[in-house]
Amino acid sequence: MNRLQDYPVEVDAGDLFRHAAGDVAAKWIAVSNALCDLSEEGSASIQDQVARQIQDLGMSFRITGDADERSWPLSPMPLIVGAEEWRGIERGLVQRANLLEQVVADIYGSQRLVEEGALPAAVVTGSRFFARNMIGLQPRGNHYLHVYAVDLARGPLGQWRVLADRLRLANGIGYALENRLAFSRSTGTLLSDINARRLAGFFGELRGGITRDCQRENPRIALLTPGRFNQSYPEQAHLARYLGFPLVEGRDLTVSDDRLYVRTIAGPKRIDAVWRWIDTNALDPLTFDSRSAIGVPDLFDAWARGGLEMANWPGAEVLESPAFSAFLPRLCRRLLDEEPLLPNVATWWCGQRKEAEIVSERMDELVIAAAFGQQVEALKGVSPVPAASLGAKDKAALIEAMQRRPMDYCGQEIVHLSTTPALIGDDFVPRAFTLRAFVARGSDGEWTVMPGGFARLSSSGEMLTTLMGEGDLSADVCVVDDAPAAYQAATALGGVPAIRRGGGILASQAADNLYWFGRYCERVEMTARIVRSILGGSIDVDGSGGRDPEVRRLLVNILYLWGAISARTAKLPPQQVCRTVLAEAELAGGVSKLLENIRSVGLSLRDRFAPDFWRLSSRRLPPLEAYRPDAVLRQVHELIERFSAMSGLIAEDMVRSPALRFLDMGRRIERAFSVCRVSRQLCRSEAQSDALSVLLDLCDSQITYRSRYLAGALRDPVLDLVLLDPDNPRSLVFQLETLDRHVAALPTLSEDQLPEQPLREVRAVLAPFLSLTIDAVDDALLQDTEARLLSLSEAISARYFLQYEKSESPERDNLLA
């Protein structure tokens, strides 16, 4: 059987499959058959099976301008490239990487290429990434480049060409990894059946390559991200987790004595190398753009004086300009004394008089591109424009602009893309594609090419300039051998790592986020419980009995006191209040607002959370269709169940690390606070029995109470259970003892063994409750406890979190006030 038999492309059309040699073509057929079989055997189509894997991996992306992430579009059918064809690509890429390395070294070193006229100065200065500050500086290992991504196009005759060099961001490298994971998980042994090369070794080499250039033997390498609002943040978080690099933002870092440190809960920890996902211009506000808020002041000093390895070296991205393609073939002959193995797209830079004339004569056969990849006056957007496609007026404007500022433009030959089979529905359909390949320096300092990559299948057949556009698909790229590789590393990243335990370092910022994540979750849960209690009466089985109106008022008052509803809402009838509570997005304590905070803080913790957990925490509340008490109750139940499920995942799945401690401390302190607050309010009620019963509900202690006491709800037994009983996981003392254990287990800064401020504070809150019986617990003590909890929270924040962040998020302080 051959599922590709009816694939509608002629043999001579340059299609990747039609063009494949016999043994490789057989693998195409094997894979296509296997995919169709999986569709038919399984309960879902192969597309759905892959989509499920993608969801499990938590893969998503954003198109520029999108507020929300989209799920990742992966075509199940990979590109299959035979070993021989790949060898040609590999050799070409290594040659090009070596060439780029030498050109960067010249630009920031001797500048002989400019001096001797081999490279115009204006091609260098035209790039906004040319960093004059970097001239004369040299990286420790003499490697300016560590990671290099390159876009390749395959022409109709099967010839591969370089479309673009990427030295700033290796976007797609994480997606290549995830595509492979999703594909291999959906297809069982298929990959090894066709002898596809594995990717893991490449990532091990990448890590080894950065490691070898570091000062210390066991360096700490961090991935520097612009933050969770960056388009490729999910990819960065995934890579960091996969490689075991701490994921850090500028504000986590500090430079001291020309060394870089990450602020952690255990004090500053040195960072030896940074894989940066930030533009050079934004790296250090004191050296480059002073407006940058994502960089690290004085970071420049750290790398300039040898205290820090950077991948890639700042300023290296100057070579990304399309204009460089006009010079690289000549530079290849000059610097390497070799012919380029992989041609790049033929390019003429108009900053030279002769070239400008060629472009103007042959204009209609060419595309006109912005020479430095930035928008220029006469071209809309940054994509190259075929001159022939322009109307008379636009063309005249372009010609005028090109005469005025010729150096902003280059002409390029039009590249035609060959196609590859994509599985759309049940059919294989030809789709034009480009391939992004990745090259990294390995542990021996030499270049190694990822055996595979990231393919984009265009929906339109147009040239692809961004990572993913509307309607595009991505696909895995499999490089296949004739025979299985003699040895394939068993561990994920190659080599046997040293055994270690614990959760790695915990940055102060991450600790802060975990703590508040815990607090927000607990607050939402308690709010949901209160709403349930308010509504509880109205759908009681016996209908008429219901909740005491005064107790309801007290409950509404609690919501008002912690900022879940406005004063105006608090005056509405209780049932209407409940509806408003869930939708409240304006107040800091409103449920919608809190859920939004949970999502947003959760995003930045993505590298620490399992996908299940992350998905659960970031789910939005469905809109309330109509106001009916049962609809509100359904939502409330959904929320309570969600947080129970999350508690379960935390208890069962999270390693007992400081990270977990901060998450749990947040929950415990918030819960301790709520218990005090609701106890105090409800104890004021005239309708004692109903109020105490509600208190048992809110503290989820109704069943324990009933099994312990035959009597109805009475003050002392109820309060003992919800405040003092150390075995009740909802009681105040239980929260305080747990907090005590957590704080005591956190690292200390000095070696004098004295308890630090947070530990002293937590013990001060706990102490009275350990020595009192319930009859001695009064409103004054609970009020005092609330104040002490507030001061404990401040002590925790002062000791473990970044201080200057506080003024930026004043709404947080409201939660405890």
Place this chain on the structure above:
Amino acid sequence: MIYDVRHLTTVQYAGLVRLARFNLRLKPAPWPSQTLQTYSLTVDPLPWTVQEDSGPYLVNRSRLTLRDPISRLSIESRFRVEVLPPALMIEPDVGPSVEDVRVKALERRDLSPACPASYLYASPLADSEPEIAQWSRGFFESGRPVVAAGQALMSAIHSEFSYDSKATATHTPPVEAFRKRRGVCQDFAHIMIVAARAHAMPAAYVSGYLRTMPPPGKPRLVGADATHAWVNLWCGEELGWIGFDPTNNLIVGSDHIFTAMGRDYGDVAPVDGVFHGGAGQTMKVSVDVAPVG
């Protein structure tokens, strides 16, 4: 001319500021027609560290770190400088044409801090602006002598725009000042730079000072009580960089004291920096430029 210059900056912070780090770009960088005879920088409170280097463009940079919390800061820069009149008499109608300069700027094999290629392209605070390009179309005909073209552009800015220190702030984009037809020396310099670069002329931002009191019988120049800014246009190999002051409609001579040259204000800003805490600050600047002979 020899001048004594005193430039005093005082900053008052609303709250305590920790770990403040500043870049000062106050000491004049080497410039052909100038000789710096003495220089002193006084900072109070005393910084923890001071690092001196020459910046990426024609600029001297001092990096200060203040480790202890501060609530105010004063920076005093004093120097004596000798300024020579231009060696060549600048005759607007001789010298290379606009087209000659355009070609020469692209051909020159030079990546040094003052190389014309570094001042050809849009920069962070002087982005290209179609509106300004359109407006300046008439000034740079290919055959026109470049100095005459620069002078015409400078005069146009001077006559069409009003000096108004209330109309703009430090970070107002040039195009906004352009639309208002108002601004201060910084805005005029940026507009002139954007206009010149739109026609592939290398144009640089210069920060410096003007003599405070005019010579007898001459009017007091605008911008003399603060730091001043003007534009350098590259006018070919022989003439090199020539200063045009659109605020005063003057080709720069010995009344202007050069401090630094960069692509735009950001490269030569007298003071910038970062610190933790204490939102809100008020900065006062006073400048005194006295001729000593």
